[in-house]
Amino acid sequence: MWLDRLSGQSTPSAPPAPAQSRSYSPAPRRSSHLPPGPPTRPAYGPRTTSLGLSSKANFSTNSLNSPRLPNGSSLRQQLSPPADVIDPLGVLKDILGKQSDKVVNGSEDGDSSTIVQKPPHVAEDIDFEGLSLHAFVDRASQQETKKVHQFAAQTVEELQTSLMSFQQDLGAVSAEIETLQSRSTAMNNRLENRRVVEKLLGPAVEEISVSPAVVLTLTEGQIDTSWVKALDELDKRSKTIDARFKDSQKTSATSDVKPLLEDLRNKAIERIRDFFVSQIKALRSPNINAQIIQQQSFVRYKDLYSFLARHHSVLAEEIGQAYINTMRWYYLSSFTRYKQALEKIPIFVVDKNDAIGADPNIQRASANKASQPQHDPLTIGRRMDVLKRLSQSALASHLAEDNKQTHYLETPFLHFNLALIENATAEYSFLANFFSPAVSFRTISRHFSAIFSPIFALGHAYTKSLVEESDDCLGILLCVRLSQHFAFELQRRKVPVADGYINGTNMLLWPRFQLAMDVHTESIKRATSSVASARGTASALGLSTAGAFNQSTAPHMLTQRFGQFLQGVLALSREAGDNEPVGNSLNRVRAEVESFLMKIGKGFGSAGERKRDRFLANNYSLILTIVGDIEGKLAAEVRDHFEGLRDSVGGA
Numbered sequence: 001m002w003l004d005r006l007s008g009q010s011t012p013s014a015p016p017a018p019a020q021s022r023s024y025s026p027a028p029r030r031s032s033h034l035p036p037g038p039p040t041r042p043a044y045g046p047r048t049t050s051l052g053l054s055s056k057a058n059f060s061t062n063s064l065n066s067p068r069l070p071n072g073s074s075l076r077q078q079l080s081p082p083a084d085v086i087d088p089l090g091v092l093k094d095i096l097g098k099q100s101d102k103v104v105n106g107s108e109d110g111d112s113s114t115i116v117q118k119p120p121h122v123a124e125d126i127d128f129e130g131l132s133l134h135a136f137v138d139r140a141s142q143q144e145t146k147k148v149h150q151f152a153a154q155t156v157e158e159l160q161t162s163l164m165s166f167q168q169d170l171g172a173v174s175a176e177i178e179t180l181q182s183r184s185t186a187m188n189n190r191l192e193n194r195r196v197v198e199k200l201l202g203p204a205v206e207e208i209s210v211s212p213a214v215v216l217t218l219t220e221g222q223i224d225t226s227w228v229k230a231l232d233e234l235d236k237r238s239k240t241i242d243a244r245f246k247d248s249q250k251t252s253a254t255s256d257v258k259p260l261l262e263d264l265r266n267k268a269i270e271r272i273r274d275f276f277v278s279q280i281k282a283l284r285s286p287n288i289n290a291q292i293i294q295q296q297s298f299v300r301y302k303d304l305y306s307f308l309a310r311h312h313s314v315l316a317e318e319i320g321q322a323y324i325n326t327m328r329w330y331y332l333s334s335f336t337r338y339k340q341a342l343e344k345i346p347i348f349v350v351d352k353n354d355a356i357g358a359d360p361n362i363q364r365a366s367a368n369k370a371s372q373p374q375h376d377p378l379t380i381g382r383r384m385d386v387l388k389r390l391s392q393s394a395l396a397s398h399l400a401e402d403n404k405q406t407h408y409l410e411t412p413f414l415h416f417n418l419a420l421i422e423n424a425t426a427e428y429s430f431l432a433n434f435f436s437p438a439v440s441f442r443t444i445s446r447h448f449s450a451i452f453s454p455i456f457a458l459g460h461a462y463t464k465s466l467v468e469e470s471d472d473c474l475g476i477l478l479c480v481r482l483s484q485h486f487a488f489e490l491q492r493r494k495v496p497v498a499d500g501y502i503n504g505t506n507m508l509l510w511p512r513f514q515l516a517m518d519v520h521t522e523s524i525k526r527a528t529s530s531v532a533s534a535r536g537t538a539s540a541l542g543l544s545t546a547g548a549f550n551q552s553t554a555p556h557m558l559t560q561r562f563g564q565f566l567q568g569v570l571a572l573s574r575e576a577g578d579n580e581p582v583g584n585s586l587n588r589v590r591a592e593v594e595s596f597l598m599k600i601g602k603g604f605g606s607a608g609e610r611k612r613d614r615f616l617a618n619n620y621s622l623i624l625t626i627v628g629d630i631e632g633k634l635a636a637e638v639r640d641h642f643e644g645l646r647d648s649v650g651g652a
Contacts, residue, residue, distance in 0.1 A: 208254055209237070209257070210237055210257075210260075210261065210264065213230075214230045214233050214234065217230040218231065218234060218264060218267060219267055223304075228301060231268055234264060234265060234268060237261060241257060241261060265311060268307070269311060272305075272307065273308070276298075276304070277319070277322070279297045280326050282297075283326050283327065283330055284326060284330070290327070291430075294434075298434050299434055302433065306437070309438035309439070316438065320439075327451045328450065328452075328453075331423065331454075332454045335455050335458055335459075336458065337397060338400075339416065341397040341400040341401045342415060344400065344401050344403075345405075345407055346404065346406040346407065347409055347412070347466075348372055348375055348377065348408050348409075348472070349470075350408075350470050350475065351469075351471050352471055354377045354378070354471065354472075355520045355524075356524055356558060356565055357522075357523030357525070357527035357558060372406055377472055377474065377475075378564050378565040378568070379564045379567075379568065380474055380567060380568030380571055380572070383408060383474065383478065384572070386411065386414055386482070389414065390485055390489075393422075394419035394422065400415070409475045410478040410482065412466065413462075413463060413479045416459060417483070417486055420455065420456075420459050420501075423455075424448075424490075424498050424501075425495050427451060427452070428495045428497055428498075429495075431448055452498075452501075456504070459501060459505070460504050460505065463479070463509070466479075467509060471515075471519045472516065473565070476509055476512055476516055477513055477569065477573075479505075479509050480506065480513065483502055483505045483506055483509065487499070487502040490502065510581060513581070513582075514585050517585035517586070517589060520565070521588050524562075524592035524593055524595075527596055528592065528596040528599050531599045531603065553611050553615040554615075555618045555619045555621075559593070559622055560622065562589070562623070563622055563623045563625075563626035563627065564626065566590075566626070566627055566638065567626050570627055570630040570632060570634055570635040570638060571630055573632060573635070574630070574631050586634070590641075597615075601615055616645070616646075617646050617650065620646035621646055623642050624639060624642050624646065627639060
């Protein structure tokens with residue numbers, strides 16, 4: 001088929017279109033069947049019409065020339081296609097590809113010229129397979145439609161398959177959801193039932209069960225606060241099961257659990273024993289501070305001993321006895337070393353040569369006092385400061401060993417007893433805190449006595465060594481006051497177990513004090529007996545001649561010494577009770593001093609009566625002056641007595 005020309009006129013009288021306006025056809029031209037010569041327009045019959053389009057813009061101005069059919073006939077007529085027939089130009093455009101039109105010299109009336117571009121690929125020859133253009137196009141359209149229908153059918157089939165699979169999967173999911181819902185409902189029911197059962201049985205099960213964490217802690221864990229909590233948990237469960245067995249509420253559960261709890265309890269007892277044994281061994285280590293171990297290892301875990309005492313009393317007693325033996329050794333060795341250190345402190349020697357009525361010359365010439373510094377044992381002075389140092393701590397052992405200063409006997413007595421009282425208080429507090437309430441306070445007192453009995457005996461022996469050979473009345477009385485203060489301090493600290501030691505110390509001090517007072521009394525008696533002659537009187541007065549004595553009414557040296565001694569005794573007896581032997585011993589010494597002064601006064605003779613009275617008045621006044629500022633009941637009695645004597649001889 002060949003598109004040889006396009007007609008641009010709508011009527012036969014229209015001039016032919018120019019050659020440039022002919023549409024380009026990609027098909028090759030076919031040779032004409034007419035003879036060569038100038039082209040002539042064929043004649044048309046009356047029924048023949050040209051294939052033309054109106055002058056409207058949507059119709060082509062070209063005419064189509066049908067090719068000759070195979071049987072040699074030619075298309076003589078051209079008919080307008082019906083309305084339902086596809087526009088051939090549109091079909092050609094679909095086959096050949098859309099051409100881009102470019103409007104050139106356009107005008108308002110629609111008269112325009114188009115330039116058709118040649119497609120990049122043009123088919124040189126198209127085989128229509130002997131079909132007409134409409135048939136060829138219809139067949140291609142049918143084939144395309146068939147392919148579309150096949151593709152659509154295939155797509156629909158695949159979609160149907162997918163939908164069927166999705167429907168099946170959705171059904172399976174729905175079934176699974178229903179299954180899960182039913183299982184969830186069943187689980188909720190079981191959970192609710194379990195909650196009800198747990199609410200009823202939970203407390204009962206909790207009372208007899210022990211968690212695996214508690215078992216692991218008790219068997220393998222380190223002994224610390226968590227171990228103590230686990231032990232307390234075990235103890236509660238054991239008490240509950242034991243109570244049920246006693247009340248005839250035994251069940252199969254309690255019968256099964258009880259042997260396990262007993263095994264666990266035995267394991268805990270074994271570990272408690274090993275723990276305390278290791279701590280007791282640590283107390284025997286050299287240079288160990290026992291109070292640190294007591295606070296950090298014993299008191300901190302005292303519940304372990306209480307548990308041991310409840311469940312294995314024999315083992316608890318053995319551990320307690322081991323502790324008692326260890327601490328007795330510890331304190332005895334420590335105080336023995338401390339006593340040896342205190343014994344290295346130099347002590348002033350006070351003997352009968354330092355008595356009131358002794359000759360001062362003999363006192364200075366004593367051989368055992370040659371190396372010690374001078375001192376006055378009859379003057380209290382700053383020795384009372386020892387009573388103000390009670391709040392201080394005891395002297396350390398190394399300081400005591402290096403101390404080269406000479407002290408009176410009350411100084412080592414103070415430090416030894418300070419250390420003893422502090423340690424006794426600490427030990428008793430520990431025993432009361434650690435062993436109670438496992439044992440009674442009576443048993444605790446026995447434990448304390450078993451520990452400190454050797455130390456108390458050591459303290460008594462040391463006190464005895466200090467005062468046994470000493471005639472220092474003021475030093476011994478100071479020790480008595482210190483001992484009384486220790487007794488008050490022990491009462492304040494509520495440590496009654498050391499009262500026996502205080503009483504034993506007082507029994508050592510008071511008799512020795514009375515003996516020392518008797519030494520002073522005897523020395524004054526000897527001085528009085530020596531006033532039998534003028535020579536004796538002069539010797540007693542410490543004067544060279546009797547004439548010198550007859551001319552002096554000054555107070556006697558013995559009066560001065562007695563006044564200083566009396567001041568010290570009264571100062572230490574401000575709060576003395578009526579049951580103390582101080583007053584009686586002091587009255588004996590005072591009576592001997594009065595006898596001595598009366599004996600001296602007789603030496604003035606009958607002519608020197610006024611001198612005698614003045615002499616006596618001066619001596620009594622001196623005593624009153626020395627003791628005038630001392631407070632206390634005993635001091636007031638002494639002042640009243642000497643004021644009466646002074647007034648009796650006319651003194652003012």
